[in-house]
Amino acid sequence: MQQLAERLRHAGARTLTGVVSDSGGVIRAKTVPARRIESFARSGMGASLTWPVFCVDNGIAMTPEVNVVGDLRLTTDLERAVVLDHGFGWAPADVRDQQGELSPYCWRSVTRRQVARLASLGIEALVGSELEFGLLGADGRLLGESDGWPCYGAAVYSGLSDFAADLCERLDAAGVPVEQVHAEYGQASSRSRCPLAHRWPRPTTCCSPAR
Template structure:
């Protein structure tokens, strides 16, 4: 190794980086690496929102690499990676440190004697280089082995790189859209799952580049396409016992698991500002695309926003990969904890396609609607803190303004290669 990439993910879901030579890593770990807090106000196109608490030229932070996650990068020979915790210069956690928020919420769970395990499904499309248009690098049928054969060496190199990096892959398969694939990884603690989501995406990006290919994780690569999701899977445990199995509730849910799921379901409109945080997200969240655009739940129902995986976990299907994974796990756990505090109950599950029913509520259909729901959600605002919550809203409204009056094709093109 000659250098270490120290990354954090901003509020727009972009992985930002500062790097140090390997010889400088001990100093970076001890004292941190300087970085401006202005990144809290970055939009996906690198423009800067003049927000209420971020966006100016004044101030400095310290990036402290987490050496427990230090990983030599198989897809970038000579490089290693470590996620950063962001601290103020006086040593306190930066009030908008996304990774720190995820850890704080996980600690709240632990204080209740609970453990959460989480994992992300990472969907992406692989395209040809040399053009900003999307030209799929594999043309075989959806879910077809022929598609995987077309990029067999690429897929093998990707799996080998992830294995070398200590990432436990559960499965890799072609997805529905042209050139689309999905990789799922083993469940971990919430912060670890978010770290792994970052590492997996950047590994996909690196291996794609080494094969002269280009990866896009955008929720809408083509305006008339299916789009990429970033589904979150969550399970709860107490004293080594799973709470999503063996209970007296619907489909074997324990009372605690039902209350947790009900809290997430109740919070979904506001959670969309976190898990579906881009204008392009709402091009994906449409009926009959298995995107989970309905505020409902069901057993193995892939059109409801919440899918109960029988006896195992809860899948939040509406989320996509323009989201910051640390904020996703933090906000979802906060909503679930609120449901547990209220002993919330789930409504009746749906066993049919919600689009066939007349009165199933939709999730927000625009980013502006999601931001309004987020700002009205006292539970999330309190968990984030006033400064953090206000900046999230400012950044989301900045993206809304950025794409004001812009058509779907232009939104897809502008977003395509940013995530």
């Protein structure tokens, strides 16, 4: 664990953010300074028992069993950690109970169990996904709003080739290889899409923010 933490600091990590992707698809996180990377992985950071029932609108779907009483621990997976821009360390986290055991509310553990069940049936799980995003100009308006946004247009890529190259390189460095990039179709302007390579499921894979 110490070697993994030193690797991150040597790579320039100034902080480490541990993340979980919850049932609503919201990425929740806690962050520690670089000197506390080992603690984040070993004993973890506290998280209220309400974390599994946070809603996308910031409501809390509490029940008699799941409420503000009790505490969970978030422990980072340093083997999956990467260092992004400006020393921003990023790592997926497991959800554990106070005894250090995986919690029934751990989303990564659920994924692992499903992968294992498929493997027992002779099925290898490979998951593909894609990133879809909109682009804004310096004036804050959608690109293509005034002069058009042809779907799959070569002119769109030509004008954004530096951005697309940077995006592919950043994602690749973060362990998220891009299969292709193209301008998306639809009524809305500025939509772009990046299909990602299919792979064995890694819950909450590290991902570099697009700029």
